[in-house]
Amino acid sequence: MRQPKYALAAYDVEAEDDEIWALCADAENLFGDPRLPARATYALLGCAPEGELNTALARARADGSAPLGFLALQILDKKGERVDEWCLEDVRVLSDRPCARDLSLLDITIEARQSPHNSFDYPQCPPLSPGYRLLGAEDEERGSCRDLAYVENGRPDLVEPSVRLLGCSPQGALRTALNAGEEDLGHAKLIRLDVSGRAIQCAVEGELIAWIPSGRGLVDLTLEPWSERPPNAAREVWELWDDGRPARPNSWARCGTEGRRYWLNTVRDNHAAHKPDAAPGGTYHLDGCHITDEPGFFCALGEAVNGPGGYFGWGLDALADCLCGGWGAGWPFNLVWHDAEVARTCLGLTPRIDNRPWTFEELLEFLAAKGIQVRLA
Helix, strand or coil: CCCCCEEEEECCCCCCCCCEEEEEEEEECCCCCCCCCCEEEEEEEEEEECHHHHHHHHHHHHHCCEEEEEEEEEEECCCCCEEEEEEEEEEEEEEEEECCCCCCCEEEEEEEEECCCCCCCCCCCCCCCCCEEEECCCCCEEEEECEEEEECCCCCCCCCCCEEEEEEEECHHHHHHHHCCCCCCCEEEEEEECCCCCEEEEEEEEEEEEEEEEECCEEEEEEEECCCCCCCHHHHHHHHCCCCCCCCCCHHHHCCHHHHHHHHHHHHHCCCCCCCCCCCCCEEEEECCCCCCHHHHHHHHHHHHHCCCCCCCCCHHHHHHHCCCCCCCCCCCEEEEECHHHHHHHHCCCCCCCCCCCCHHHHHHHHHHCCCEEEEC
């Protein structure tokens, strides 16, 4: 019989050790990929359209609506200089009307999805700003507007189902609360376990809101998450960790790009803290035969430095932090990159723009700038 997949623990940020409230056979409605931002309706107020925006506007007048694609709103200061940027994706032009404040300009209604890379929810211009400069994906001019307005569309937000924890054996404070018939069961976190009962990773945090008996002294619990749910890719990663920390190299290689990203999350959470770094000047061998995407490079690098299931950064900023010490390798060191042609081919050579993944050449430049001697093999 398989051991419980999850442990339910009291949520206490100050506690050094988790107080286990229950062991749970399984969970339903746990996984969920982050949703794309919902489409919303906006008005470009006081707009002077140019280029593709003008073209889309003419088509919308004839056909009822027209696609525009990507639209960047450069936020301008009072001198007309760029101070920040806010972006919309999958833009569709719906309609236009003369601007009431200036009949030479237009108020243009669009429908769009907010870019997930925006660093704030809504753009705001500083005092005395002339508004926004409008640009396309390649910085092509699309005009300007004096303001942006959100148009309420009345669409209800989709509600995700609560997480159901099945076959739970309550203990400690939770068992006491259930026996007393308390309605407030408290805040908890759900932890994924391997077959030996060792914690792999925290899955989700939330509030216990209900329970029902499920036979043989067990209960089914309902958890309302307040943290993000693990993505669907976590399911495959956790299965690879079911027997404990992977002992075979390249266990991550069977995962797709999203699975590899989550693998990096998992190995970071399982990094052995307080383990002394190896002496500086060492040589590490990077197995490049599966580096077909950016996360694959960091999965392989973590194993090169710290063995199977090892971690040494999930991105270049995190890698730079690891080079400061405390993550397994003494800086500087040498890196032998085997089967480098796989990454050279798959990662491409295009200069980095926006949020495109790092290329093979850019990774080499970064490593060289950090004093890491790389030999391609």
